[in-house]
Amino acid sequence: MTQLRDFGTHWADVSLRTKITIVTVFILFLGLIVAGVGTFSVLRPILINQQSAELAQIRNNPTNVFAPGTDPERLSADDVFTANPRYYVAFLAPDGSVLFDNSRDRRAATLPDVANYGISLKFAAAREGESVAPIEMSSADGTHWRGVTTLLYVDGVEHQASGTLLIADSTTTINQHVAQYIIVFTGFGIAVILLGAALTRILITTTLLPLAEVEQTALEISRGDFSKRIIVASPHTEVGHLGDSLNVMLDRLDGSLEERERTIERMRRFVGDASHELRTPLVSVRGYAELYRMGALQTPEQVGQAMERIEKEAIRMTSLVEDLLALARLDERRPLQLAKLSLNQLARDAALDARAGAPDREISVVEAPSDPKAFGDENKIRQLITNLIGNAKQHTPEGSPIEIVVTALPQPIDDAAVAAVEQLPVAGSGKRSSGSAPMTGSTGVIRVDPKGMTRFEIVDHGEGIPEQIREKIFGRFWRADSSRNRETGGSGLGLAIVRSIVEAHRGTVTVHETPGGGATFRVDLPAAPRDPEPGADDAEQAPQPADS
Known part of the structure; x- marks a missing residue:
């Protein structure tokens, strides 16, 4: 063992x-x-x-053994002496003794010992006329011989044998x-x-030469080069299948590592953003608390003022935390509850809500006659519009009008945009949308038909945004100027949330100058499909008759 x-x-x-x-x-x-x-x-x-x-x-017929012209029935000693040397030929007496043979100069040890086998006349006569196996014999040196016998008759006397002719061949x-x-x-x-x-x-x-390439690729990957892939020359072989499988595994591993890096980066950014923005209100709260503990706040007015500031800072911290959590959830790319959304209706609802919070402002809606339908998550789109209106209200003079303009864009979008829309995740379905597959959304079964885009714009008439900073304003905690400070400018996360929502829908958000002064925030979202032809869905969803 x-x-x-x-x-x-x-x-x-x-x-x-x-x-x-x-x-x-x-x-x-x-x-x-x-x-x-x-x-x-x-x-x-x-x-x-x-x-x-x-x-x-x-x-x-023993004539082939003897010299030509020899009569087998009248053999002489000379005939036997001159027989074919390949064979051992011997004339035996009736008692089986050798009278003469063709041994000549052969060694006796190599010849068969005939005397030991009793090949007498009687023995030969018994084998005459029978189809029997050759006689097995051996010599003194171990040579094996195999022989046959035939009777020789006396001249003129019928049926009277005078002796036995033995012809043997060595093995x-x-x-x-x-x-x-x-x-x-x-x-x-x-x-x-x-x-x-x-x-x-x-x-x-x-x-197995490709295995050496696999080994080399694996070595380079182990050293940190995750972009390496195996070149599959013969995809239909076992090694080719192995290379394809390893490439798929490496793609998934690379994607997992990238997702891990993005997750770590998002976590670091979240922690950094939170610590950066929460530091100031916490210092303020701590300062007022220390003043109160030290007895510096003597009068009720001073205590009330301190409590008011602490309350405002707490409210501001709450708003910061809620905005940060909203961004963190958007960064996680959770599946969206996709559905057909009427942008005209969303614009009207947003205008009503904004008027309720700012009665002194004129907030109007310019609806699109075709009532375009966007394909997105209703709650996220409403939050998107609300944040943009809030940004416009906060950074424009009191009483300045705001318009919400809805537009349908029938022109086809490029292939890259189509591919992006087709990758939108759908909550609850476990699948991604496609140009022909049905998707499960909040309004039931929807067929994605990314043939165009829908657009709405939030138009204000304030100071506007300089062109050189229009890309920067969507960054987290970025403020354009001193007017957008921590006291009056909000948390600095509203536009970052807007960008995250738009990117989650595979759309675009840009800033333009309003004619006459001001800023126009333009948002393009994928259009929902056209309504199916009458009877198409009914035919698909019609109940099948039960078997009788």
Whole structure:
């Protein structure tokens, strides 16, 4: 068991190329062994049977063994002496002793010991006329012989045998053929094994060459280069499938790392923003509390003034915290509750709310005749309009008018915008929208048809915004001038919330100059699809008749 365990440990440390080469060579070796043994087991019996057939033919007609012109029925000693040296030919007496043979200068140890096998006349007569196997004999040195016998008759006397003619053939030739076969087969087998090992090594090396590229790519990725990808030359191979799978995994890993970095950055920004903006009101609250504790506030008027300031700072801190939480939720890119929204109706509602909070202002709505429908989250869009109106009210003179202008944009948008709209997440559906797939929103089933954009504008008539800072005003806690300070300018998060909402809807928000003076905030949102043709949805949603 210990040896097997050690072997398994060593085998696990061997490279894949070496393992495949060893296994291939081992399979070739086993195949050659089986082929060699099988051929050997068949070859020798075939040669033996062939020799038996030749001996049987010689028994019936022994003239081929003797010199030409020899009469097998009147053999002489000279005829036997000059017989084919391949065979052992002997004339035996009736008792089985050798009278004369063709041994000549052959060594006696190599000749069959005929006397030990009792090949008498009676024995030969018993085998006459029968199809029997050759006689198996051996010599003193171990040489194996196989022979046949035939009777020789006395001249002029019918059916009277005078002796036995023995013709034997050695199996040495068969053994030589088998030995030659073994040598040739072994040589070719070794050549096949070496060639197979070389070809296997070359094939495995070339086939697994992309794995080296995978290894190199993985090494570069481990060093921090997450942009590296595996080049898949043959996508239909196993290595190609591995490369594709690794590329998909790397894309997802890269996306996860980027999302992690964005999350960390958002958290750092949130903490920084909160600490930066909450520091001043907290210092104020702490200062008034210390004054009260030290007895510096003597009169009820001083205490009331301090409590009023503490209350205002607390309200301001509450507003800051709520705005920061709103931005944090928008940064999380939570799924939107998408639905068809009438911009005319949203503009009217926003104007009514604004008039209720500022009765001295003229807040008007310029509606679009076609009543354009935006595709978005109703609560977020209402918050978007409210923030823009609040920004206009705060940074324009008292009584200055504000207009909400709704416009339909029928022109097609570019492919990039279409792709962006199609990626809008939809809450509850677990899917993303597409140009033809139904989406689940607050108004039921909606088919996204991003063929155009809708627009609304918040137009004020204040000082306006210089062109060089129009991109900066959407930053968090950014204030254009001294008029937008912590006391009168709000938290500095309203426009940042506007930008986050618009980006979540894959829209755009820009600032332009109002003719005659002022700022115009223009918001473009994806248009909702046109209403389906009459009867289309009814046909899709019509209940199916029950099976009878």
